Amino acid sequence: xxxxxxxxxxxxxxxxxxxxxxxxxxxxxxxxxxxxxxxxxxxxxxxxxxxxxxxxxxxxxxxxxxxxxxxxxxxxxxxxxxxxxxxxxxxxxxxxxxxxxxxxxxxxxxxxxxxxxxxxxxxxxxxxxxxxxxxxxxxxxxxxxxxxxxxxxxxxxxxxxxxxxxxxxxxxxxxxxxxxxxxxxxxxxxxxxxxxxxxxxxxxxxxxxxxxxxxxxxxxxxxxxxxxxxxxxxxxxxxxxxxxxxxxxxxxxxxxxxxxxxxxxxxxxxxxxxxxxxxxxxxxxxxxxxxxxxxxxxxxxxxxxxxxxx
Numbered sequence: 439x440x441x442x443x444x445x446x447x448x449x450x451x452x453x454x455x456x457x458x459x460x461x462x463x464x465x466x467x468x469x470x471x472x473x474x475x476x477x478x479x480x481x482x483x484x485x486x487x488x489x490x491x492x493x494x495x496x497x498x499x500x501x502x503x504x505x506x507x508x509x510x511x512x513x514x515x516x517x518x519x520x521x522x523x524x525x526x527x528x529x530x531x532x533x534x535x536x537x538x539x540x541x542x543x544x545x546x547x548x549x550x551x552x553x554x555x556x557x558x559x560x561x562x563x564x565x566x567x568x569x570x571x572x573x574x575x576x577x578x579x580x581x582x583x584x585x586x587x588x589x590x591x592x593x594x595x596x597x598x599x600x601x602x603x604x605x606x607x608x609x610x611x612x613x614x615x616x617x618x619x620x621x622x623x624x625x626x627x628x629x630x631x632x633x634x635x636x637x638x639x640x641x642x643x644x645x646x647x648x649x650x651x652x653x654x655x656x657x658x659x660x661x662x663x664x665x666x667x668x669x670x671x672x673x674x675x676x677x678x679x680x681x682x683x684x685x686x687x688x689x690x691x692x693x694x695x696x697x698x699x700x701x702x703x704x705x706x707x708x709x710x711x712x713x714x715x716x717x718x719x720x721x722x723x724x725x726x727x728x729x730x731x732x733x734x735x736x737x738x739x740x741x742x743x744x745x746x747x748x
Contacts, residue, residue: 453531460521468526477523484516552711553741556631557655557703558642565642567627569738573602575618575731580605590617594640595733602639614676618726621734621743622668625719628736628743630711632704634660655703667698671716681720687713718743 466476488509495505524531558566572595580589589605608616627633637656654660674691675681692709695716699705718741722734725745735744 453535456517457521457525457531460518461525463518464522464525466522473526474523477519477526481516481519481523484512484519487512488516552708553739554631554707554711556738567631567633567636567640567642567738570735571624571627571636571640572733572735573620573624574733575621575726577617577730578605580607582607588613588617590620590731592620614672615723615727616669616672618723619668619672621723621726622671622716622719623664624734624736625715625722625743626664628738629715629718629741630704630707631738632702632707633664635664660702663698663702667695670694670698675716675720680723681717682724684717687716691716714741 464477466480468474468476491505491508491512494502521531524534556567556569574593574595576591576593578589578591579586581587587607589607591605592602594602602620606617606620608614610616623633623635627636634656638661671691671694672680674688674694678684678688681687689709692712695712696705696707696709722743722745725747726732726734729747733746733748735746737744
């Protein structure tokens with residue numbers, strides 16, 4: 439849709455250059471009240487054309503030879519309509535591209551996970567979450583309300599072998615193995631460097647005088663947020679086979695995690711960070727379910743969980 443003076447290989451042509459030249463060829467009518475309609479319908483039509491070409495290729499994989507040429511033409515026309523639509527909305531293609539790339543990088547992160555310093559790195563050792571923590575999940579049963587209920591006891595693997603709280607059951611009318619959910623808190627600690635629940639359990643609370651961390655970041659509300667977030671994500675994860683085969687977490691789940699923690703220190707972790715934490719936690723959750731327990735090692739220095747069936 440741009441003039442013949444444009445270089446065919448696109449060398450030196452910026453998105454804003456393209457948009458300006460595309461707009462110069464815009465002869466679509468557009469009254470003030472429906473100025474977006476024709477370019478939007480045109481864009482939809484070109485996307486439909488791409489789908490049609492894909493249908494032809496799928497229907498005749500050996501015989502259809504025009505897919506690449508048609509795809510190039512349809513994508514080019516779609517770009518023209520997109521440029522015109524953006525211009526009519528007072529938007530710059532280059533600005534849109536930059537913002538979208540930033541959004542994608544924030545949501546999905548880089549190929550290599552980003553390792554963050556702990557929120558307690560400047561604290562005395564006794565006020566820090568452990569950089570590496572090994573715990574054993576042991577499944578057993580407990581007599582509750584007149585019946586034997588499957589429960590899990592979580593023990594720290596150290597000289598004391600201290601249990602992390604009381605035996606946990608699913609607290610549900612239907613067994614769903616939520617009793618293993620402490621693995622998600624371990625994932626939060628390993629990947630995000632954050633877990634008010636583990637701070638309360640392991641007791642490295644930040645009590646240094648002159649700070650508010652003990653009350654605002656390590657207190658009851660922060661603990662309730664993490665527990666509530668974990669339960670809500672678990673409810674959503676059921677619809678996705680607990681992310682067993684997923685390499686992505688639905689965007690609405692990531693938004694929920696960031697929204698619920700917006701007033702806490704972990705608010706500076708990206709959607710990509712949360713995605714890694716959830717996938718890591720649910721990966722090991724699947725192993726705990728399969729083997730009915732095991733040893734989990736949370737490592738902040740690598741941002742990972744390790745599982746051993748022993």
